Amino acid sequence: MTLPSSSQPPGTTAPIASVCVCRRRFGSVKALEQHQRNKPCPISPVPATANEATPGIVKSQVSAAETAASTPVKNKEKKKKKQKAAPTFKTEDQRDQWMAKGAGELVETINSQSLEPVDVPVSSRDGHELICSYSWMHSRVPTVCVPGAAPKWAPLPLPIQIPKDSGVQYVDQNAARVPRYPFEVLFQATEVMNPGFRFDGVDVLVNRSSLRRLFDFCRRHKQDSFRLNLFALNNTLIIDRCEKKAKIRVQGSTSTGFGHSFETHFTQLPSGMETSSGYHRVLQYNLGGLTCAVRFEVDAYYHDHGLTPTPSQAGDENTEQAAASNTPVQLAINGQVKVIQRGSTAPQSTIAEIKTRPRKRNLHSELSQTMPQLWFGRTPYFILGGHSSGSFEAIDVRYNTPGKFEAWETSNQGSLCKLARLLGLLRDAVKGTPERSCVAIMQRGAESMCLEIFRSTHGRKPLPDPVVKMFWTE
Structure with missing residues (x-):
């Protein structure tokens, strides 16, 4: 057949x-x-x-x-060796696929609902300390001025038509300019302004934006997925911001806002700082028993005709003298950023956050949403420009007295204490890994709001060895 x-x-x-x-x-x-x-x-x-x-x-x-x-067993073994272990982080959302890079074995999963608050009350009454400040400058070589200077609020007559945001905008300017060590510039500025300061007593080094994301996680507010890179240096937890893109190009489309354009039109850079692209401060304060060093960007300082202090005359004179020289400061830390000593430090009591909103949006709601940002940055002034299709007709300036900050933290005490607990858990998780380095990921749309902690496989250090030796004595 x-x-x-x-x-x-x-x-x-x-x-x-x-x-x-x-x-x-x-x-x-x-x-x-x-x-x-x-x-x-x-x-x-x-x-x-x-x-x-x-x-x-x-x-x-x-x-x-x-x-x-007759097939050798070695062939099978070779195939196994060639296959890389797949990351344990999995997501069906294509927008979050990039977060899997460098995420290895799952170490711990933290459910926001099961977080227990710490017993230590969280309060801003304990005060704060300025560690350092600096201004990034427009330059091909990464350059900062220390202490730098915040732009001054300089309102224009109303009404006024403002163009939409356009061009390159920084999502994270520190990472965009120094991608390998985004926190290194902070230590260069500290060497200039506060050379005797050491980070042995700092429990957490973090950006304000990261604190806000973790705070929203603790109070179970819906938010987009996010990733944070975690490191442990001695007893200090370093929380490194991690964005898909450190800078973006805005085309001025229908969905584009007016925030950056409004800041440019309504603020004025001091003499010698005209090419500044962003002013940053680092404050140290207590958060539920943890000493935190928090970095954030400052939009402006607000001069209210004598009701709050303004930069001193000495500071202005120093700005003028330093502006005549572009000679870099010779530092013990030979970092990637050129440091020029120039600028003046405005009192924290004059620092302002600037935002814009369509006139139809509720003012009280806008202030409520911005309060965490103001509180974590100890920013007393909130300036809100109301507009209709870019035509600004009214500007609201709100001053948050210490009493207003205390009222907000009282109503959010439970979530703030959970945040302190979460920071402690993150530090313990990272210190428990051989690499002392982890990746934390929170996925949007998950049935249970969880923060997953993975061992890091990228092998990157948070800071160069000379920086660690200089600012940690242990």
Whole structure:
């Protein structure tokens, strides 16, 4: 009996076909053997009827057996070695796929609902300390001025039409300019302004934006997915901001806002700082028993005609003197950023956050949403520009007295104490890994709001060794 073939001419006898156990049919035994040499097939039982009907199938089974027996085990081992272990982080949302890079074994999962608050009350009454400040400058070589200077609020007559935001905007200017060590510039500025300061007593070094995300997690507010890179240096937890893109280009489309454009029109940079692209401060304060060093960007300082202090005359004079020289400061830390000593430090009591909103949006709601940002940055002034399609007709300036800050933290005491607990858990998790480095990821839309902690596989350090030796004594 011969196997049917559509190409067989009528009245002729088809050649005996050879069939492999993988069910592929060959015109000759030689072709079958060549196939099995190229791609060994597993041995499987062959129906007796097929053996009787097709003599070649017996040869197929023997050849497969011989090939399988002669296949070295080493080949399988090599294949296993070539296969990289897949990250344990998985998501079905394509927007979050980039977060898997460098995320290895799952260490811990923290559910926001099961977080227990710390027993230590959280209060801003304990005060704060300025560690350092600096201004990034527009330059091909990463350059900062220390202490730098915040722009001054300089309102224009209303109403006024403002163009939409356009051009390159920084999501995280520190990471955009120094991607390998985004926190390094902070220590260069500290060496200039506060050379005796050491970070042995700092429990957490973090950006304000990261604190806000973790705070929203603790109070179970819906938010987009986020990733944070975590490191442990001695007893200090370093929380490194991690964005998909550190800077973006805005085209001025219909969805583009007016925030950056409004700041440019309504603030004025001091003499010598005209090419500044962003002013940053680092404050130290207590958060539920943890000493935190918090970095954030400052929009402006607000001069309210004598009701709050303004930069001193000495500071202004220093700005003028330093502006005449562009000579970099010689630092013990030979970092990636050129440091120029220039600028003046405005009192924290004058610092302002600037935002814009369409006139139809509720003012009270806008202030409520911004309070965490103001509180974590100890920013007393909130300036809100109301507009209709870019036509600004009214500007609200709100001053948050210490009493207003205390009222807000009292109503959010439970979530703030949970945040302190979360920071402690993150530090313990990172210190418990051999690498002392982890990745924390929170996914949007998950049934239970969880923060997953993975061992880091990227092998990156948070800071260069000279910085660590200089600012940690232990």
